[in-house]
Amino acid sequence: MPDDTSTSAIPPTTTTSGGSITTKAVETTIKTEDSTPSPTNPTPPDKPKTAEERVAKFFTKTVVTLLILGYLTGVGMAMVWQLYETGRFRLPSGLWLKLNIIVLVFLFLCYSRNVRCIVTLCIPIMCSSKGRSLLITFAFILVATGPTWNILRNVDVLTSSLSCGQTQLKHALEEMLEVMKEPLVAIKRAVQTAMSNIKKVMKQVELLLYRIKELVLVVLSGIKVMMEWLNSIVKFCNKEYGTPFDRCMKIADDAMKDCREKLGYFQGLCHATHLFSMLCYTVKVIDLVCVMVVFFDDSVLGTIMEKLKEFTEGIKNMFDASVTFDHDFTFSTVASKNLTDVGRDIMDEIHLRMRGFFLIFGWLDVVGGFLCIWVIIKALYFKMKYLRQPGYDNRYLTKDFLEIDEQRKLTEEERALPLKKMEKRKYIWITSCRLTRREVFRLMRSMLFLFITTVQIFCICFADYSFYWVLAMITYYGSQTANIEVDPYIAVDVEGDGYVSDMLRGIVDAFEPFSQKYSIDATPCLPRPRRPNFRRYLEIGGCCLLAWIFLFCEPYGLRLRHIVMRLYYPAEARQRAAWLYNEILMKRMTFLKLLRRKARAKFKHDPRADPYTFLDWLRAKTAGCFLCRFILGHRKGDTCLLCGFPLKGDRVECSTPGCKAVYCQSCFDESNKICCICKKPVEYGDESDISEEIDSSDDPNAVREPHESDIYCMVP
Template sequence: MRDDVIAHARGDITPGVTSSTLETRDPLSLKRFADLALPRFCSRYLFSEPQQFPVSKFFFGFGIGGLLGIVIYLFLIDPLTIPIIAKTMLLYLLAATFASGWGSSAYFRCSNLIIVPNMLGTEGRAFLLILVIAAIYAGPGANLQHNFSEIPRSIGCTVELQINNTKMLWKILSTPVKNILRNVVQKTHDFENIGDEVKSTFQDAKQEVEGKSGYDNSKEEELKQKEKVTSTQKQFDIKNILRCEYVIELGITKCYEWFDMKHKECMDAIVVPIISHILCIPMQFSFLCNILNMGELWCKKYVPMEAEFGGMYDKANMSVNNVGQGLSSLLTIQKDDDIDAVLNITEMTLKDKILTSIEKRRSTFQNMLAFLNSIMTLSFVFVFISAFKYTKQYNSDIRHDNYYVTTYFRQIDARRRKLKKRYILPLKKGEMSKIVFPFSPAIQGPEMAAMMIELRQCILPIIMLILVSVFDKILFNVLDVIRRHSSISYVFASYHKLEVLVGGDTLLANILRKTIGLLNSTSNTFETSSNEMCLPNPIEMSAIDHLVTCAPVLGLILLSVLQVFFYRLRRVVASYFFPKREKRRVLFFYNEQLRKRAIYADVKRKMIMSKARINRLKMDTPLGAFYRHCKWLRKFIRRYCIVCNESETKKSYVCPTPDCGTIYCHQCWRDMKKFCFACTPYEEFIHGPDYSDSEYGSD
């Protein structure tokens, strides 16, 4: 009301606009649109006075508020990972708060509806910015993380493959040796048979040397006691002499027996007594048998063996007795783990470490996505706060968001024009930079600055998206080249044949055939392997994936441009719930524009002179000197009106004063009364009171 009193005191408002007029709803554009789009009873109900239909409005708002609270719970609270009890309590709290607020408070209803344009404005851009980061992180970021994880997996698999190949190579090299050793172990019983055969063969010689037959054993014992025989050589000498003597004695005995037998046969053959005795006398010459006793001397001289025979026999006997005794074989293969202990790296350890590292990164990635979802939910709280803050500022600060030429503004200006008083419309070009026509599809002065700020804030997400996408594409191409051109096949082929031939049928030949012959072995190995499983398997993002990732960024850019139009709706919503406040704001804005119009020329003159001083200072710089001396370049430079910043056209006025060249559009040159304040002396054009710059913003 104070603004109205000031306006009436100054005579700036038509007499028809009084406080009583502000108590009723004028047929504004919103009401006219509701009359056309909705049934008549709905339009009357929506635009009725606050005291009309109080009960129905309360219950209708109560139901709408409760439903809105449930919807907000489903979209914001339900996806969070919190206990079910907390979710239930938040559901009841939201439903009760919104139901009671919508049923009883126009302030609450207005703030809730302002959430919609705020969601499509700066506050919503914060929500969308988090969505952009989440899309980048879940799109090319996730793909980049997957492709990066392929690198350690491929390296670990390659190391494991090399370990397996080394094992296979070692197996191929050691198999022949192991087979020979196994043959030795398996042929142990054959060695025992060879020992038995040697013992059997040596048994005849042993029986001959150590046997008790062929002589008188009693004489042997007497000679041993007499000569104190201890060595095998002496024993064998005595046995040989005794056997030689025994043979001679046996021959003498046989000789006597032969003479006796022949004498008897002779006597039997000749029956004449005397003749038989004469003729058979030669058969009684048995004394001739004693001649054999001379053989004892020969036995003692020639029968004894060589001096080394006894020692050789002892050694041979010992060797034969030891053949096959204690013969056993055991094949033991010992693995040396010193290398693994030093390097602390084994096949399972390497694989476990790589898998653990990849799992940690995947877990971090999932936690980051969950954190972004929580931030998106919390960011919606700031949208609520901004909506309530706008409603509060709308009702407390009359200058807040008050630069629109509304229908009521035009009605006031039309009344004043009809009464032939000072009016505002049409606006001068110099005033267009601070006023917005809400029905114009163009982006206007105050909105342009806000839009440029929002667009500049889009640069960082765009750069982030480009960098992540480029890195992902480069990494995919590198890994794809490795996958297509790094396939290696390993072939392990080995042929081994060792054959030792031993001829002959002797004992030594048999022994050699059964010992050295064990070295005979044959092996043929052919193994193949490939590193295809170890090659990286990168994933390339499809066009649809890129489109899904870029959609939030494109939405962010589009929203930065369209937010100026959505922000105009905030004033429309607030004016519906607070019509009296809206009319006061429009009256104040109209009166302020009248005061600014009164000092328009002086303010613009001072602005021109200030810009002219700045331009003259710039001319003293090297760049300014280049601009002065290269006048032919000026036609390539786009110049603007010094008053309204409109681009130079054919109708623009260029000051002909040397070293000035200030540009004025046609309307601004007329508004400045065709005087160039940039080059004309200041004292010539100071007439009347001196208006300072502070007057531009005074009440």
């Protein structure tokens, strides 16, 4: 075939009317190139609706509406009754909320074809990044309510165990300090006991000395009383009779006086009595006896008392002893908080540091709901772009593309098939297992992010189980008791009941090993970890596995969107196939080839020989550049659904209400002027598309006219 032949599949002799009318996607009226009907574009009158159409419309518009309103009214009455009975209002949750959502979705599916299309599109979109994000969000919700919460509970258990262990350690240190001080305390106690015993002995000796002293004092008191009695007798005697000397002198004086009285003048003879008075001096020594008694009372008794006092003081000093203990040991603990408060502060600090983490997990349910809405938004966005932009994500070869190529093959025009080597990397069949370069790049990028997320989830679950395993091992080995016999040691037995034996027994007991009767029971302080929920692990693993399955099915799931849209909107799918066909042909076209075709079209006055403009050629060549697409815009204009030729002046629209099929005049004539989209194969003469199971009946109603309930022709 020559390099500069036309791309049109229409014979050169075909003529078309000169008018041109552009229809919008939402129009349902019948339009042609001219305002008046023509043989090439007949406009049949509207047919009256059949009973089947009326029943279908009544069901979809009235019955379903009443069902939705009735169901919502019933739910509202149930909630009002709950408020009346319980006195409080509570939104639906759990299983009831899920059932309500399922019922409403089912009712809306029955109500609108658009809703059915959107819900069907949401299924393959779940294989995209939005669906995986929803699954990963749900997995993180399970992680937050399962392993993460279990880790925090085990941290609390560990903190309580550490607090209990520190309390036991504190008591053990106090007891060990007592053990360290026990020898000194025992010596002090033994010495104090000995001193107490010595004091008891001293008190007994002192009591004995007091008794001896009392006896001596009694004897001395008796002697003193006797001497006082003798002295009193002497005094009485001296008082009554005077002293012997005085009485002797008095007798001598009385004798001299009586002699003088009796002798008168012979008084001189009476001086002989002086000799008698001289004899009185011989009895004067009798006065020395009283003097000796007084001397014995003052000297002998004083000496005896002094010696006795010295004896008692000596005995007292013999048993007097003073023991002074000088021991300096300082051990102080300064704690502003007790161990329970310390453990509580640790947990508060952990919660404070993980506040952002908890906040994120707290909003995960909201994020999950937003992602569900986002999936629906993506379905709406894809539907809108699919219907309005033929070039949006249009790189898959479909059955419509093949039909266009077969149509061009019949007219011996330039064909897009077979594809070139470079084109096969970019355009593939929609049912092919091979991936394009763009799909491979997107798959690898998604694998990287999903791998990181999976590793994070695995690390959290692994940390939960590892933490539980460590605490379980601590509890297991901490509860094991070792039966270790106490090493034998020598014991000293002190016999006797005396004071010295008691003192020695106390000293010996003080120096016995204290550890022989010391033990600490750490069982109450062992951690009791919370067992992980292994069922939750399976749920998390299932979400991750499903996300990986969605990842590998993402390219095929995104292709499935085109198949769904082709089922609901076959006319638009045919137009997109024609657009892709022309796009491939334009990308193959060189600039020189475009100039030759324009020159030939201008020379021959054949508009079909020049279907493309320079702007279309530039758009096709720069389709991979976003900036160029933004500046040049998108190629507009309809193409024939059969041959893919851009329509200019030979545009023919289908006259069936709701059908948006557009043909060139040549293809429409070859189809017997019958639309192959909304009509049955028996109507346009293609018996190869007839299904024997459906159209083998002789019933004339087996091939019916399309109506509003037809999924292919209903207005969106």
